Amino acid sequence: MRMEFIDTHCHINFGQFRDDLSSVITSARKAGVRKFVVPGVDAVTSETAVKLSQKYPGDIIPAVGFHPYEAQRTDPSGAARHLESMLKKCPYAAVGECGLDYHIYKGHEATGKKDAQKFLLETHLRLAIRYGRTATIHCRDAFDDLFDLIDSLPRLPKAVLHCFSGGMRQVRQAEERKLLMGVDGNVTYSKQLAANVRSIPLSNLLLETDSPLLTPVPLRGRRNEPKNLRLVARAVAAIKGVPLPEVAEITGHNSRSMFFAYYG
Template sequence: MLIDSHCHLDHFEEPERTAVIARAVAAGVGQMVTIGTSMAQSRQAIAMAEAAANVWACVGVHPDHAGTEGPVPAAETIAAMTAHPRVIGIGETGLDYFHDTVAPEVQAANFTAHIRAAQMTGLPLAIHARAADEDMAAMLEAAYAAAPFSFLLHCFSSGPELAARALAIGGYVSFSGIVTFPKSDALRAIARDIPPGRLLVETDSPYLAPVPLRGRRNEPANTVHTAKVLAVLHGMSEAAMADLTSANFRRLFAKAA
């Protein structure tokens, strides 16, 4: 069984959401995690996880949304939301300098609050990092040195240095459909070098549909296409890759085990 470690089910309206989940199960994707991008949307993610036994939730504020609902949430506020039994992680949060919609200092304050919440609760962070490799690595290393925490670099599309520095402090790395794109040779080289025990797979749906579905709306069932490429890169069968990434998921997101 595969697990889609990062998707956005709130982009699918009912009753379609039920059909999307059913198609995932039929494709061999038995569980999925729907991700919070704002405090209000995180509450929606919890409700979706309550409604489906094979859906989990993460809660948090995306860097592009930092400060848009008012002040950056306190770590204690984020941590309190994780008491819900269907919440298994914190995020997505992090740094995004590509879109340039939120000031870097606001993003950093938001990210710091989420790191503190992870340190307080022991739950892992789902991290968004785009065009911010050096600042991301430096913040992770400094925070980890102060108080260790677990984390996942989701939808990895950064460079090898960030991957190496994250792995050095116990991080996990997840790949989306980007790793299947024809021009993603450099990313495939990074994916090939990730230690098998730190590797996860995701869709980030409804975005980033993998080959052979480019241009279509993505959904959790399509995890199988990304996992197939990762299996080739690591020289194992698709079934072995499913078992590996699912075991890694349960180790990282231990609350879901």
């Protein structure tokens, strides 16, 4: 049986892919990467993700959302209306990329800015729960606030902690809340991350590239693209000591149940 992989977080809706997207998709398919989840980070890139999903039906799932970097310049009620109308129009769209990123405030007083991020994230998660969609969550240096926020919601959202960067305590906290964790190309060069991934069962992992960022070894310095998901998969197989087809099968199953359920 041919191995198939799903890139569960790639920004092929960004300007970096404007000129050669169809060849990027062709080379991904040649590498066995057949399906893609494409998150927006603002109104424009979310709309672009939805348009791409119409061009590649069943193979591209868009996620609509406002990145925490946008929290300062995003009006939360306008964002909520925009998100809701996109979710209504696109019944298979996921939610995101949304989240909390406190790394950008290191060394600065940022209470109000953090509150703006939290409010924007809560808006996304409440919509994800209301519309039964999966959320792709970005979290950097903000896990305590993230888990507190999730625990304050009326129900657990179905969600992935994309590009997971937590330690063992955060792995357990994610597992208690049935959140899956996304692994990216940085697993090929971060020993700490590799050690964490070793202890997460495959049944809780998804593979992603975060293209155009996080290019894996040995291609670092170049634009990342979904075909490089193979390198992430190979690294996970080596770290966990399991055959590559098993990584493909289990992470593929996880990805389909999180993002492609609409297509059966």
